[in-house]
Amino acid sequence: MVKRLIIVLMLAFGLANGVASAQEYAVQAVIGIVSEDVPETGRASAYQSHGFRIEGAGLSVTEPQWVLQLPLANGGQESLELEDEALSCTIVPIGDGSKYRVDSDGSIEGQLRFTCLVDGEKAEAAPFRLHLELKPLIEYAAIERIEDNSPYDSYDAYYVVKYHGAEKVKVSVEEEYSSKVKTWYVDEPYIARGVADHIAASYFAWLIFTAENEYGQSVYTIELAPHGVTVQNDPELSMDDGDEAIEVSNVSGVKIGTVGSLSEICNLPYKGVLVIRRICNGKVVETGKYINK
Known part of the structure; x- marks a missing residue:
């Protein structure tokens, strides 16, 4: 669902030397900065690109300009002009988070600004506030294949995990009816592959991927039904209707x-x-x- 930040632009016409004439009037135009992947809270990963665009009610918009403002660790501010593409722009991933001021929850609090001309008059949108999180991002994890260990009642699960913002990823296996947890670390950068071996075939199991850095951690879980059938990711038990x-x-x-x-x-x-x-x-x-x- 498209998340909207609706702002109101007041366009004033006929102003001369700060004194209003009888012909001047104000036009209210509803225009929005919208994003397909960033919620209204502005909270999003600093390790991914994010797209934004302007949505207006048939307005005549010209000379669009996007500026991303980020606070620097030295107390200054970085202003990045972003290329406009048909009233849209893209924020690229942050490469070096150490140069920016980071708040207590491990985020860089910035804002995206948009200015333009509407019907020939200067207009500026209210900023879209962003909280770019520096905790690791696990983009995805998946089971690539299952190998049966017959005649033994177990199987090996070969997995792949893509992550950002951490030097390694911890992989844990929990098995139904077992109090033991098998854990190991994979330090392949960005995309890691490995195998979780000798998982009991007759019961449920959970592969838990954890990436951690100084700003926090991210966890991604794959649930495996008996014999290694993938059930779902990130299971959350809850009571639903029925x-x-x-x-x-x-x-x-x-x-x-x-x-x-x-x-x-x-x-x-x-x-x-x-x-x-x-x-x-x-x-x-x-x-x-x-x-x-």
Whole structure:
């Protein structure tokens, strides 16, 4: 969905020496800076390109100019003129974040400004405020292939992960009914490939990719159904319309109980890692792990 920052431009005509004439009038024109990938909060990764464009109600816009303003670490300000392409522009990834002033949440707070002529009169849009995050970005992770280890009841999962803003990525494997977590690090830059071996074939498993730097961390999860079938990315357990119950077991497969919502799990006497099955219309529609503290 296109995110909009709607601003109002006041165009004044017939001004001379600061004194209004009888013929002067003001025109309100609604114009917007919109982005396909940056939300209204302005929060986005500093390691990706982001596109913006002007959307107006049939206005006659000429001489468009885009300027990206970013605060420097020395107290100054950097102003970057961006090329206009049919009333649109692109912010390129930030290569060196150390030259900029970074706020407490690891973001560079800047703003995108737009000026132009509307019907021949100068106009300036309210700035689109940006919070460019310097914490690592995991662009994607995927399973490239699964190799069966028959006659053993296990398989190897070959994966690829693309990341930015970190020197390495941590890969962890959690398995259903197992309290052990296998972890290793891959330091191939940008695009890393590896294998998670000897995953129990009969149960669910989760490959968890973590990239970390001084500004924070990003986590990307791939859920694998029995025998390595990819289920979904970043599973988040939640109660939806039509859910009947959540079945709770320990990592050994012993059923502890059934609850109506995740918030009720804290009332269970068992603490630690739990296996959660969300049941809808009599069928298990989602499985995940939950740590009950």
